[in-house]
Amino acid sequence: TEADRTPRIEAALDELGDDVVILGHNYQRREIVDHADFIGDSYALSKHAAEADAEYVVFGGVTFMAESADIITDDDQTVVLPCMEASCPMAGMAEALQVDAAWEQITAADPDSEIIPITYMNSYADLKAFCAEQGGLVCTSSNAHKAFEWALERGDKILFLPDKHLGENTAHRLGMAESIAEWNPWDPEAKDADELEESEIVLWDGYCQVHERFTAEHIAEVRTEYPDANVVVHPECRREVVEAADVVGSTATITEVVEEADPGETWAIGTEIHLAKHLDRWHDDVNVFPLCGDACMDCDAMRQIDPNYLTWVLEELAAGREHNVIEVAPEEKELAGVALDRMLEL
Numbered sequence: 001t002e003a004d005r006t007p008r009i010e011a012a013l014d015e016l017g018d019d020v021v022i023l024g025h026n027y028q029r030r031e032i033v034d035h036a037d038f039i040g041d042s043y044a045l046s047k048h049a050a051e052a053d054a055e056y057v058v059f060g061g062v063t064f065m066a067e068s069a070d071i072i073t074d075d076d077q078t079v080v081l082p083c084m085e086a087s088c089p090m091a092g093m094a095e096a097l098q099v100d101a102a103w104e105q106i107t108a109a110d111p112d113s114e115i116i117p118i119t120y121m122n123s124y125a126d127l128k129a130f131c132a133e134q135g136g137l138v139c140t141s142s143n144a145h146k147a148f149e150w151a152l153e154r155g156d157k158i159l160f161l162p163d164k165h166l167g168e169n170t171a172h173r174l175g176m177a178e179s180i181a182e183w184n185p186w187d188p189e190a191k192d193a194d195e196l197e198e199s200e201i202v203l204w205d206g207y208c209q210v211h212e213r214f215t216a217e218h219i220a221e222v223r224t225e226y227p228d229a230n231v232v233v234h235p236e237c238r239r240e241v242v243e244a245a246d247v248v249g250s251t252a253t254i255t256e257v258v259e260e261a262d263p264g265e266t267w268a269i270g271t272e273i274h275l276a277k278h279l280d281r282w283h284d285d286v287n288v289f290p291l292c293g294d295a296c297m298d299c300d301a302m303r304q305i306d307p308n309y310l311t312w313v314l315e316e317l318a319a320g321r322e323h324n325v326i327e328v329a330p331e332e333k334e335l336a337g338v339a340l341d342r343m344l345e346l
């Protein structure tokens with residue numbers, strides 16, 4: 001139980017002192033964020049990992065985030081993921097081998113254009129390395145528009161992977177909705193070369209299965225039931241959902257709008273359920289609830305970080321034993337670091 005675990009976690013943290021820092025993504029369950037030294041969105045967590053000087057960075061999040069922390073931190077720092085099963089399905093939708101093959105076809109369809117690949121943070125290190133090698137970079141949901149602008153200053157066309165919704169929403173924000181082509185990696189023959197050549201933004205057909213389940217009907221229902229409600233959604237939601245919302249932004253933006261709300265305001269939260277629950281718990285004077293009830297918007301990957309695993313890795317570190325170390329291969333680490341540095345400099 002939590003009552004058994006908390007003293008064990010505290011004892012391990014006392015033993016480890018400044019040697020450990022715990023980072024928690026906004027979607028982590030309460031029993032993890034309550035022990036985190038820093039809670040944030042994936043951009044803030046990557047900045048925090050870069051600034052941390054603790055020997056151990058224990059990451060409450062998913063594998064791609066822990067990989068990024070390993071890339072960004074110094075070589076003498078060790079990143080630990082309490083459970084190795086915490087893998088974001090969207091990150092698995094763009095495998096580097098598949099992307100290599102697509103890159104050949106897309107560049108062949110438009111040999112006169114300079115194509116810049118951008119990968120969302122939600123991807124593995126080999127894809128980040130590929131993007132750096134081809135002159136591109138990484139972005140998160142809070143700086144995708146800046147990454148697009150960066151790329152269009154250097155080239156004529158963007159290949160954005162893996163999240164088609166974030167890509168489409170960003171293209172709309174930049175007034176480029178007319179120039180989109182979608183690339184289906186499971187049926188590449190379906191794409192005609194003329195359409196690829198004419199488009200300025202090619203979107204890989206990946207998506208988040210948590211955010212894709214929000215619909216415009218969910219928003220319409222909330223507006224009927226709570227006419228004063230404000231709706232904030234994550235840009236991984238479908239276009240129709242973003243269009244129907246009042247505010248769109250990363251989990252940091254979602255947190256900020258509730259922090260800055262006046263007492264008595266109502267906010268429906270269109271993202272993973274745990275963030276809605278934290279905001280409700282942290283802000284008694286604001287009426288906060290999940291956009292689609294409690295039932296469906298739970299990220300399986302994030303939920304793998306069970307507090308029992310956190311207790312285990314911390315006690316083991318305190319006893320001098322390392323488990324679940326996330327270590328990116330050196331050949332990928334350097335290039336992926338270039339792609340991440342380009343993002344951090346945006």
Ligand code: 13P
Pocket residue numbers: 026040041042043122140141142208234236249250251252
């Ligand atoms: P943020 O970058 O907004 O924290 O989102 C990460 C994520 O996984 C969203 O599903």
Ligand code: SF4
Pocket residue numbers: 062088089090091122208209210211236272299300301302
């Ligand atoms: Fe991946 Fe979606 Fe979970 Fe975020 S919410 S970690 S994108 S599956």
